[in-house]
Amino acid sequence: MEKNEIPVLSLTGVSKRFAGVRALTDVSLDVRAGEVLALMGENGAGKSTLLRIVNGDHQPDEGHVELDGVPVHHTSPAAAHHAGIRVIAQEPEIIPHVDVAENVFAGALPNRGRLFSRAAARRQARQFIADLGFADVIPVDALGRQLSPAQRQIVEILRGLTGKPRVVAFDEPTSSLSDHEVDILFALIDRLRAEGIAVVYVSHRMKEIFRIADRIAVLRDGALVGVRPAGETSEDELVRMMVGRDLDAMFQRTGHEPGEVVLSLEDVTTDDVSDVSLTVRQGEIVALAGLVGAGRSELAKAIVGDVPIRSGTMVLQGKRIRMKSPTDAVRAGIGFAPEERKAEALILDRGVRDNVSLASLRRLSKLRFVNQRAERALVSRFVDSLRIKAPSMEQHVRKLSGGNQQKVVLARWLAREPALLILDEPTRGVDVGAKAEIYGIINRLAESGTALLIISSELPEVIGLADRIVVMKDGRVSGELPARATEEQILALAMSENEIEEEAS
């Protein structure tokens, strides 16, 4: 692939930290004209941060980015866009009230003088879409809100190809596309390659990677593990590179007998998931595996009463219950640490104390007055036992690292002593050391009899922690696997096109 001496896009020694957590460490990477570079890595390995630095959303703390051999310092996505860098987001940003033409040309509408001509825009959009091969899947006149998830994704892709792109980065572009649309996309990528555009392709899907990529770069814990030509590597090697560390050292699971059934769902259907049945027992860790968007977080929100259950039954500790709100769920003994801990779990401008005691205040109060001494004792017990590193218990949690923030959320629920604890991506954005500690906390909880339902997209984590693995796909349970299942078994259930009956369970 040595078509060109100077790479189109080149990163040298790029490092980035967020609130003390290392997101990227000394990454150097070239993308050449006319090649497709695949970027792989587990969730949290730093792929998204890397893309954000490329498109000017973040500035690197160290190192620099070069475009055609010239150092660039893009301070905003608009500047990077102008320079020809396009990062196509995984979550499409669609303007709901305007048509496809305006969505595609958002920010660069064709105009006469200062007047905007809708007819001209549509004509141009129709031509553009036809040129790129998507004419039969995208109606130009449709409004943004009428588009299906796949069509939204395609609009996002089309938007990235307007103007004169030099570098196009796709972030998991196929997660919502059908096979047919994937074929069109890959034909398009082939064309971009032929036109000498540098393409970066982020995906978890091995098949796609081997079908489209020229070279494959693997990130792990924010560092570049290596770059391999696609023809000279294998799935096994890539998985080894991605996982890398000695997993058994992180998960010391002592097998133990699960007790009574704590949670049992039967044919639970909500707006996002259908006919989900599963059970979690005392002292048992059940992992919910599946691809992003499989409906796992939505199921968790239904269990804690945050979104309504439309049909099916939920039994908690032998009693059939109906949740009207999370208030009911907490009272019934369910704790929930959501995926977006900053947006949904933490009060960033309050101290560790307030955040930890949040769900236990009623218990600590007499005549509504909080017993401050009991509160401090409770909080300090969990700050110590979870080893939350903070200068004091009044430290605002905004200032803590990701791992310590997650421990604060865990401490909140440990203090409440729930019968069932649901953790959604408990180690996302957490450094390796804190990860190991969180696994230890989870195991101790299980040993003390708490029922745990853990949502995780990191397969090594799922395999290392779980007593049982429930795999979801498209809002349904696609299978159940025992502890020590293999990544392949989980992925097969998570990605299977048709319902394959699981062999393992």
Place this chain on the structure above:
Amino acid sequence: MKATAEAPEAELAPQAVPRRSGVRRALDAIGVQNVSLLIALVALVALIGSKHSEFFLLSNIEVIGTAIAVMGLLAIVETVVILLGGLDISVGSAAGLGSVVSAMVFTHSGATLGILAALGVGLLAGLVNGVVIVYGRVNPVVATLATLAAYKGVAQLVSNGRAQGYTGTDAAFVFIARGAIAGIPTLIWILAIVALIAHLVLRYTDLGRNIYAIGGNDTAARLAGININRYILAVYAIAGVVATLAGVLITARTGSGQPVSGSEGLELQAVTAAALGGCALQGGRGTIAGTMLAVIMLGVLDNGIILFGVNPFWQNVARGALLVIAVVIMQLRSGERRVGMPT
């Protein structure tokens, strides 16, 4: 669930807490915002006092104290509403409505019933705000902007736009307006008691802590089991009650029920005091102590404007400017990126 508390002893070494000087700790306890307010207040007092020594007369200080009572009450409940993440700009109109109702019911049924009726109307007005916001899904600014107009209209309708009743000879109203307990005017007592209750509830009860939590992150509060709808309804209802209590004070001070003249523009002063006192308008941050300092400062400023013989129309300019300056300082300190509409 016991095992979770047990960690290896060796790792339990208490975190070294850096010793800090007494001054530094005192500063932390008061808060940077309040220290700057105190400095501003002292500077203002020094400026006014150096030119007009009558500023320090006990009688003048009583004038300031009684003048801020009405606005202070509104600023206190505004603080609670803002801490919760909302805003209530209908409090001025609700006070006017309270004033009219208390005077009109007084004329028929006496002072006690007059005051109770006013507070009852306030409860209703506040609940309407809360219901429109929670169940109508209307942004609090828009909802209370609407009721700001509506409650003023109701006050004018029931009173025909005129002052109502004459409470100037009623013992209860006279006691509120000009009485004193232990040498301190009743109006100041009322303000101080309401401020103290608000302070204690916010600082020491689970209710107050949950209000801070909801204002800081309502999703987190909801998922932690707090019934946030109930809090929003209750806080707006209380805001209505305290606003009409302020209306009762207006009636007492002026001797009659005033639909508009005693209360118009008070909502601006209440929001200004809360913002100056360190409330983040996004919610979750602020204290009653800070708000009270700001209320005193606004009172001193008004008094100074009169003592210096400045055209009193400057008062509104000064209040508007102070509100913007206070919010600008808060926002700059929060370090928000200067892109697009502020949050």
